Amino acid sequence: MSSLIEMPELVLERIIGFSHFTAVLTLRQVCRDFRNFIDDLKDSKLPDAKFSKIEIELKEDGEKIIFEFVGPDDSLYRLKYAEAGNRRKFNGKGKMVMNADIIDVAIQDVELILRFQKSPLKRLYCDSNAYIHIDPSIHCLPIKLNDMFKMLNRKIKTRELSIVITNFQSEVTIILPIADLETLECIDVYSYYNDTGIEIDDIVKTEQWKKVKEMNFKVPALNLKVEDICHFSRFNIKVNTISAKDLDCLKKTITSGSSNVEFSCLKVINFDENEEILNLWGPAYLSESSSQWYFRSKDSGEDILVVNYQQDRDKIHFDVFELEDVPNGAIVQEYNEN
Incomplete structure (x- = not known):
């Protein structure tokens, strides 16, 4: 037989x-x-495994590394790895891994499973926020993931990439390059602990930052330049401060038509240039706790850029209204290239 x-x-x-x-x-x-x-x-x-989401987490206690693969029917496949005893668990069933580095085992498993992923993910979630507590030996996992994708000469197709970090821009620059440029639509970067901010000089140089259309950067972005965010259709970015001159530059870029900004927001922790912005834009239309300015766009008589400064929430919103939605009494400023 x-x-x-x-x-x-x-x-x-x-x-x-x-x-x-x-x-x-x-x-x-x-x-x-x-x-x-x-x-x-x-x-x-x-x-095709048709995963909708993949989550990668580094933990402080017990299982050091967790991979979760979510199927199209919300089925869940979970891989857990612990250095103590070189243990690997798949959906609760454990196995000892003898004479092998548990991180290398995790990378090999992910490489094998990703061979079955053909369709784009809705979301790839990478949580390295535990870096602040966990054993330093586990820090090399994102680096080895990056090396794996380089060796395979492939990217992971995901529409959204979420990265939870601690203190270092390298945590972002290591993960970003694994995302496929043609598929990626949105990047989220945030932290549970870091309120001081991270320098983003190298982050803005990545192709993923340059190509993506939506950016949510919830950690204070240090050294941010206005020209680094003008290409986003939507952004929600946290900064320690911004000058009135840079705000005016962003306004001019949007109204000139060289940017496709939709509803977007800057969370400005310390904005102390109220007088300077009034000198540049004139009196604001006051509505409850916010100040609003309205600007006509270059090539559209109906599209109006609204800049809404919510002083009590430290937020500056950028939105595009139609002319008919401008409130009575508000002044719509004509387009001015200067």
């Missing part, structure tokens, strides 16, 4: 192609022949 492995390769490929990815992973563990056959297959021959 013939064994399954003795089937014609084309038939076996078809069986694998129509199987669930977990069944293929199970088949891979049956024997060396199956493992070699599956490992030698092109990724295009493997089934």
Whole structure:
């Protein structure tokens, strides 16, 4: 009686192609022949896992590394790794990993599982916020992830990339390059602990920063230049301070039509140039606790840029209204290139 492995390769490929990815992973563990056959297959021959989300977390206690893969039906596949005893758990079932670096084991597992991901993710979430507490030996995980993608010459297709950080811009610059430029739509960067801010000189040089259309940067961005955010369609960025001159430059860029900014927000922790902005823009239209200015765009008589400064919340909003939505009594300033 013939064994399954003795089937014609084309038939076996078809069986694998129509199987669930977990069944293929199970088949891979049956024997060396199956493992070699599956490992030698092109990724295009493997089934699509169709994950919607992948979460990568570094923990302070117990399991040091956690990977969560969320399926299209909200099914959850969880891999946990602990350095103590070199333990690996898959959906609650544990196994000892002998004579191997647990971080290398985690990277190998992720590399294998990602072979089954063909469709774009909705979200990739990377939480390195535990850097502030955990064993320094675990810090190399993002670096090894980055190295893995370089070696494979591939990117991960995700519409949203969320990165939770502590204190270093390197945490962002290591993770950003693994995201596919053609798929990426939104980047979120935030922290549970850091209120002092991080320098973003290298972050703004990445292709992902330059190409993405929506940016949410909830850690104070130090050394931010207005020209580094003008290409975003939507942004929500936290800064320690901003000059009236830079605000005016951003206003001119938007009204000139060289930027496609939609509803966006600057969270300015210390804005002390109220007098300077009044000198540049004139009196504001006052509405409750906010000051509003209205500016006509260069090539559209109906599109009006609204700059709304909410002093009690330290927020400066940029939005585009239609002319008919401007409140009575508000002055709409004509477009001025100077």
